[in-house]
Amino acid sequence: MEEKDLELIERHFRNNLNEAEQVDFQRRLAADTAFREAVLLHGDALDAIRLEGETLLRTRLAEKGRELDAHQRPRSNRWWLWALPAILLCAVVVWWALPALKEAPAAPQIPAAPASPTLPVEPPPSANPPVKHEPQAPPQREIRQEPQIFASWFHPYKDDTLEPSVRGDAEPSPSDVFQQRYWVGDYRSALDAFEVMGATAQNNDNLLFLKANCLLATGNAGEAVPLLENIIRNDRSRFTAQAPWYLALARLESGQEQLARALFQSIAANSNSPRQADAMRLLDSLK
């Protein structure tokens, strides 16, 4: 093949032929076997070079990805470093605050007040008991534990995939708004956003799972129960495996202690549950 033919072929692959050259090129391609083979071979060579170039680029990008991941890992660890003590602190505050709140309204009627329905009934005092001036803290086991356990164990579900993705200048859809508010922990406002979503989105079990979490976070555990039951029954949400844990917490918080306990026991016995270990520890604290 002559040098000028090779140059012509190269220009053809660069789309640099004028109209007359293109006509001539097509004519030779149809009539000249050697020319056609040279064109095919040049195409193969360019494919080989492209494959090599793509491999090199991918290697470089992979290296960059590793660097990014290495930088990001400590960041996520730091998140846990502040989140865990904060959760523990909240749990301690709730633990100490609840007995005091429960005691306060009952104080003026200590001798005559009936026992709280959840407390064991004490036998009536036998004879003219003196009014006790020293406040006596009730034994720990007599306090209703469920709210404390719920407060200690309930954390609205989050994982990386829930973080709203970056969008261009486009207006976020109502479901985007709902997820964004959920992600930032504005659960009350997220519930408002849920109400303006379309019917399809409102029936999406993934979004309903998040709504159930919003309800739990805003003190509406009773409303969360049927939502979570449906999600488990439908089994079409990617959160189905998480749902029993939240349902058990919702039942616990809404006063269905026996049902909650049974569900926690079933989670603790299920080695496939992502919450097995949590359920075991929670059951220990319920004893």
Added chain:
Amino acid sequence: MKTPRLPSTQDIIGAIHAGKRDAIDELYVHYREAFFRWAGKRFEANRHDYEDAWQEAVVAFYTQAVSGKLTTLRYDARTWLFAVGYKRLLNNNRKVKRILWKDAIDETLQQPAFQLEISENQADTEKKASLQSAMKTMSSQCRDMLVQRYYQEKSIEEIQEDFELSNANTTSATLSRCLKRLKELIKTASLAKA
């Protein structure tokens, strides 16, 4: 932490054409985590799968932009990249496709014009292996020069400077020799197979 604003798609394509290596790196970094999160809502795959798909999308964008096939985009770069990455994940994860989180990317994917835009001539696996093997047989200098000239579309002068060659004629002659050698290797391999 917010990542800095990315240049417009047109500027990115322009920068790739101008041989600015940072442009494609910046694009890769800018949307990477967003793609992982977005893909995570659709596929039960691991981070490694998302990374592969994302690299493939970015490489396809570069290949099309640098070769001049992608001069303007009907869609923004994010939509284009996510749709290509999605397609890749779809091919590898057919059984776990999720359509519950439908958005603009899914709509873009349905459009025939987009399908045409991202289609490319893919050599079959066997031929691809044979071409890669021929390329590996070349000297590293020849390989790098050919990649710079025919993949990265660098000018003779830029290559001359990169490889510290004496002048443009020497550079052209070296490139011709390398290309000729590559063609010989490919021809020999195909004859041996026949």
